[in-house]
Amino acid sequence: MELTPAQQLAMHKSMVRIRLFEEAAGKLMETGQMPGFLHLYVGQEAVAVGVCEALRVDDYITSTHRGHGHLVAKGGDLAKMMAELMGKATGYCGGKGGSMHINDLSLGMLGANGIVGAGVPIAVGAGFRNKYLGSDQVAVAFFGDASTNIGAFHEAANMACALHLPVVFVCEHNMYGEYTPTEKAMAIADVVDRAAGYGMPGVIVDGMDVLAVHEATLEAVARARRGEGPALVEAKTYRFYNHHGIQTLGVKYRPDAEVIAWKERDPIFTFEDRLVEGGVASRDQIEEQWAQVRADIAAAIEFAENSPYPEPSALLAGVYTAGGAK
Amino acid sequence: MGSVGIIVNPWAGKDVRRLHAPVGHTPDTAKIGIVRRVILGALDVGAERVHVARDVGRIAERAAKAIDRAVLVDGPGTGSALDTRRAAAQMAELGCAAVAVLGGDGTSRDVTMGWRDAPIIPISTGTNNVFPGFVDGSSAGTAAGLVASGAVALADAGRRAKLLTADIALPGGDRIQDIALVDMALIAEQGTGARAVVRSDLIRLVVAALAVPASTGLSAIAGRTSPVAADEEGGVVVRLGGEGRRVRVPIVPGSFDVLPIASIDRLADGGSITVEGPGVLAYDGERDRVLPAGSTATITVARTGPFVIDVARTLRAAADHHLFDVAPGDSTAATRTEAHHGH
Numbered sequence: 153m154e155l156t157p158a159q160q161l162a163m164h165k166s167m168v169r170i171r172l173f174e175e176a177a178g179k180l181m182e183t184g185q186m187p188g189f190l191h192l193y194v195g196q197e198a199v200a201v202g203v204c205e206a207l208r209v210d211d212y213i214t215s216t217h218r219g220h221g222h223l224v225a226k227g228g229d230l231a232k233m234m235a236e237l238m239g240k241a242t243g244y245c246g247g248k249g250g251s252m253h254i255n256d257l258s259l260g261m262l263g264a265n266g267i268v269g270a271g272v273p274i275a276v277g278a279g280f281r282n283k284y285l286g287s288d289q290v291a292v293a294f295f296g297d298a299s300t301n302i303g304a305f306h307e308a309a310n311m312a313c314a315l316h317l318p319v320v321f322v323c324e325h326n327m328y329g330e331y332t333p334t335e336k337a338m339a340i341a342d343v344v345d346r347a348a349g350y351g352m353p354g355v356i357v358d359g360m361d362v363l364a365v366h367e368a369t370l371e372a373v374a375r376a377r378r379g380e381g382p383a384l385v386e387a388k389t390y391r392f393y394n395h396h397g398i399q400t401l402g403v404k405y406r407p408d409a410e411v412i413a414w415k416e417r418d419p420i421f422t423f424e425d426r427l428v429e430g431g432v433a434s435r436d437q438i439e440e441q442w443a444q445v446r447a448d449i450a451a452a453i454e455f456a457e458n459s460p461y462p463e464p465s466a467l468l469a470g471v472y473t474a475g476g477a478k
Numbered sequence: 479m480g481s482v483g484i485i486v487n488p489w490a491g492k493d494v495r496r497l498h499a500p501v502g503h504t505p506d507t508a509k510i511g512i513v514r515r516v517i518l519g520a521l522d523v524g525a526e527r528v529h530v531a532r533d534v535g536r537i538a539e540r541a542a543k544a545i546d547r548a549v550l551v552d553g554p555g556t557g558s559a560l561d562t563r564r565a566a567a568q569m570a571e572l573g574c575a576a577v578a579v580l581g582g583d584g585t586s587r588d589v590t591m592g593w594r595d596a597p598i599i600p601i602s603t604g605t606n607n608v609f610p611g612f613v614d615g616s617s618a619g620t621a622a623g624l625v626a627s628g629a630v631a632l633a634d635a636g637r638r639a640k641l642l643t644a645d646i647a648l649p650g651g652d653r654i655q656d657i658a659l660v661d662m663a664l665i666a667e668q669g670t671g672a673r674a675v676v677r678s679d680l681i682r683l684v685v686a687a688l689a690v691p692a693s694t695g696l697s698a699i700a701g702r703t704s705p706v707a708a709d710e711e712g713g714v715v716v717r718l719g720g721e722g723r724r725v726r727v728p729i730v731p732g733s734f735d736v737l738p739i740a741s742i743d744r745l746a747d748g749g750s751i752t753v754e755g756p757g758v759l760a761y762d763g764e765r766d767r768v769l770p771a772g773s774t775a776t777i778t779v780a781r782t783g784p785f786v787i788d789v790a791r792t793l794r795a796a797a798d799h800h801l802f803d804v805a806p807g808d809s810t811a812a813t814r815t816e817a818h819h820g821h
Contacts, residue, residue, distance in 0.1 A: 155668065341535040344492050345505045353496040354503060356489045357672055358558075364494075367672040371497040383497060388557055413556045430668060430768045431756075 202365025219264030298329025488535025519619020566592025
């Protein structure tokens, strides 16, 4: 892996964009300035960025209910994202989709998804499309550990392997399905143990290390692009906030020591230390990146706040395909 | 009677090499079985108890289930190498007479970092391993139990391993000391990435304490040019490059790269060599330490590593002394130590 300093700084900036976007959105939601629920991606930034930096713009990804990070990492427009979350007409879905349906087909981002595990078969469909058309595009399915207990995951993984499709399965194992620890819902500890059952290689990677995720994904994507079929990458990671929002519900479901231990491995701050220690960037350069992103987030919020809500006449727009259902 | 310890790297046999090479996956079920067999083997020959370090894969708790004298040791953390180091330190505090270590070369290194004099039985559960061997858990447990119970003296069970030490001087004046058990290598990369070394064209130098011809990975570069066995003193330094000698080496299993060899120099016991950054130092086959420009690493080899219990030698000593025999009329001897599935 030969990443230039510019590439590494771009990966850092992408993680900072996710971090600050999520924290801003979370505060807007909890102060009543943004409707609906938000499932924040804070803590897991290295996974989305490490994976998406290994993809081409025309490669596909499918996402989850915790999907903002995936869209940001694929190159999403922060202003259109913020507007969508606020339900404004200038948003990605015209303000009618919100957090869990956000997408950008021009970037190959086929959508967040409010149903656990439901994005996985969509990625397999995209992989089927790629193979059917003879394209060398790859499809990546992001999903959580708990979604591998869902039937849709099994059917999708089986089909992808049986048909040898160019799909990379990226499991973000953050140890909890909503508020339930993995060990209460699965008899195995590593999702990767399931890969062999479908006939694909599976690897564990440190999901708090953006370069480790990136390197593993590069190889998994290269295999898929060469026609060598699917692979599963299990990134061990942790969400710093709760299942949704910033504040707790008063439900004690994670030991404090565990949360502290994972936060000590913050994927952004540890990466910054390595950039400085390796002579790739200075502390001033890193601070400048944060400042730039803070300005971008402020501009995105301003754009969203100043945007109109969709007109009632837009109610059915985008619901049916052109010409209507047949 | 003494106790036995067990430390498991839950993610060994599941790393990124599976994307680069036709190597298998080691599922938890396999590791649970090995740990359970180690426990039962140790108790069968008189270990007082077996301390099993908790791990993020929950392998320990599943393997120790329903065995009274198998005691779980507190932990784990977040699934990093720090868990292994802390577990080793806990095993030292508990006074374990032998510690079975399941994982790869790096796992035994991490145990050594937590307990420099650990008496270990390294058991391979992955690929590219040189330090640990493939051994059945029953036999490994029996060897550990024989040492713990005092039936076989530690001195008769094995010997101390060699250790590579890197004394690193950073440009700012900070100093760091790292260790390895098999090899240290300078790689022309910027970061540690997914850790595995898969690009042979970026390898600049290998210092090996164990240079084994019948191995894969960095040790094989030295092993196929200037072998050094575990019982030989010192090591070897191989510099890569130039237009001279070329050798075939499987850097990853199943991939045979042709590598240019610039020089080969033996390193005597206690001898050292200094390398300069920039680059990344790989320890026991995995990129670990970024060496910035202007820094140096002085690598020394000496027989100051952990004490390695040789399973075959220990069981042979026990057999020679009829230690597996049940005394006539010993009604307390169980006809079978339980071997229920632990999962």
